[in-house]
Amino acid sequence: MLRREALAKLTGRERYVDDLPLDDFLWGMTVRSPAPRGRIASVRFGKDIDWSRFVVVDHRDIPGPNVVALIEQDQPVLAAESVRHVHEPVLLLAHRSRAAVRSAARAVEVVVAEEPAALDFRAVPAPAQIQYGKDNVLKHLKIEKGDVERALARAPVVVAGTYETGAQEHVYLETQGMIAYLEGGVLVVKGSMQCPYYVLKALQHALGRDETRVRVIQTPTGGGFGGKEEFPSHIALHAALLALKSGRPVKLIYDRGEDMAATTKRHPALVRHRTGLARDGRLLAQDIEVVIDGGAYVTLSPVVLSRAIIHAAGPYACDNVRITGRAMFTNAVPFGAFRGFGAPQSQFAGERHMDVIARTLGVDPVELRRVNLLKDGQTTATGQVIRDGTDRVAVMERALELARYREKGHEHAGFNATHPTMRRGMGLATFYHGAGFTGGGEAALKSRLRVAGRADGGVEVLSANIEMGQGTLTVFTELAANRLGLEPDDVIIAEADTTRVPNSGPTVASRTTMIVGGLVERACDDLRRRVGLDDASRGQAVKDAIRRWHREHPGEPPIGEAAYERPPGIEWDDKTYRGDAYGAFAWAAYVTEVEVDLRTCGARVIDFVAVQEVGKVLNPTLARGQVQGGVVQGIGWALMEECKWQQGAMANNQLTNYLIPTSDDVPPVRVAFVENPYPHGAGGAKGLGELPIDGPAPAVVNAVARATGTDPRAIPVTPERLMELMENAVRG
Amino acid sequence: MTTLTVAFTLNGKPVSLDVAPADRLLDTLRYQLGLTGTKEGCGEGECGACTVYLDGLPVDSCLVPTFQMTGRRVETIESLDARSLAAFERCGATQCGACTPGVVMTAWWIREHPDLLGSHTVRELMAGNLCRCTGYDGIIDAVTEAVGGEGRENRKR
């Protein structure tokens, strides 16, 4: 089936938040902290502006607690006495004219009496920099399996390495934005978001309103990648406060510069490995330390850290594993959810480390992976027994074969020996991604979904899971139509409006198809039973029964419901971090060919093969598109996307100097799927959206290392960094 | 505030309106004329989401002052014929859609100037339109198919 809303998007008819007609509204704007830490000494309003013409909101205008409700209640809606990071919101302004409100925002001076800021998450904080607990550690986590110290002491070889990954900006092409207005006594907030119920909860909490007086509606969302998971709550609150104070509709849309400077990014990370090995490369012990920069508030860092450490050991069997994780408080703009959620960072380190091990031992990186890849019946670091029937070595072999890995290796030897300025190399990464919330998370969400029968015999799916480009509308339509034997046109997907749709959980964690899709199927079954049919009834029989119901119960549509049920046999202990971390893992092997120009030190990906096992592929075009988009985002993170920091804030907050790949920077991404239906996923599917961001960075950097004989340990490998590495290599 | 009156041809029809000297064509189209198909991705000429045709040439409308439009010809995504977008649907050329109107505008321009393909690849010609979702393959496939002509498109369907 073709993407449902494709034509609306292709013709420019799709209406995003900034495209919606809105009468008599004010433009909102945020005034922010200029300093990373300190007490707010005063707020000075410029003398050349008639402030009576502006709506001005500060923390005293917040009706409820001054908190954006999330994991911890630590982040204010608007700073009151002190600030903890540059760009922290302090004041809100609104005016009819966008130009006027922009210049007014520049005319407000927030004077901060500065205090010592903690700006390097890798350094032990000085006493004056401590702002969280006694050591600035936001979260500590640990996984233990077997006896690492003993195994390391006995291992014939121990290989150590330290790896670093930089922050990454989402660059969803539609910047963040919200509109807010009052409709009777009800506050309506509409905008670009992944999680309408997160926004609802944050609004209720800080505005002191129950759910009957707040309504949140998602507008078509121009990309999210995690950047619109937790952050939209802030903008929603800001727009709402201005609307409540002014009594007028307010539109608050970030321009690209503000969006890049003030919103979350991927957590920077430092990962240390100490690995004990047998001479043939078998893993005997993995001792891993993962440290991430959380920034100035807790936000989602504890859960990002959790996913990072669970994925840190890679898709390999090892009896002795110890993984410790720390999320550090710093006075940086808070980091947040980004596709992959910690796993790309820890798997960059892990897969780069595999190649470092191979080189140290003098074994083939392919063989090293072959002897260690998990086989059915073996366990992951948390002790989860893998028994899904997937042949992970075969997935890798398929990728190697499609990429002509071995032949290319021979060709490159000749090429590199003779070419005056170019060097080529192949790189491999084998990796995995757990779908859905970690551990008991899915059960705690208590997701619910409804499918209603319409008077014309068709159905409407009511869910809080949203479309942001990844294909929710299309996949839910296909699942409902297939389940009931209907045509896609018979299925409507309801707008994600919290007054209409139940809370089916957030649109994150690769859970929408696999988990929420399963609720769509079961709610369809429930609807069919409700209208008096058995599970075998399909098509016209279903439509007739729904129509009949409507005739017999006017004004009361038949409703099928489903609530999340944990698949059998899944056990997780959050205290010991042991058990089944995820219902299912998706597995992948990515192989890439890179060419480095010795004159510019620029590395270019010239071929990319992505092979993955994601259960059953429901829509090949959408699935391929997810992989291709993720791979290119990963290539950007590996080679060019670099946040430059000044006082914990992004200094290069423009697309002019924060570069993302263009069509001409990347080759076609060749995608293949190995299918192995997952019995507990919708239509046999596993989660897919995040997997493809985990593998490209290590595969690309492994290829750069091979091409140049260098040993990069940090990304991005920009030309500047590669030049340095090559000069050091020459000097020895 | 001083305003200037500009008169130009928009999507084949004459328009006349008052604008501020600093107004960008992008904002005039979106907020004054209600043509919201043209998107803003960066506001500084990097992303191509705001692509329109000015006297038949693709330009970034975020970089164009509206007052300079007097006597000129502007065409937006709203002027394109939606019937010929089948290849874009089929190839997965759009995901979130925020880059899409700009992508389609550039693609159509390439289609109308096939001689460009003698000296440039589709990947080079599309490099002024950033897309964060598709990884570009869906777009490149669609453009390649579209420049191949309608006949081929119909055969495939």
Ligand code: FES
């Ligand atoms: S908005 Fe004009 S080029 Fe990006």
Ligand code: FES
């Ligand atoms: S489809 Fe989302 S940016 Fe291109």
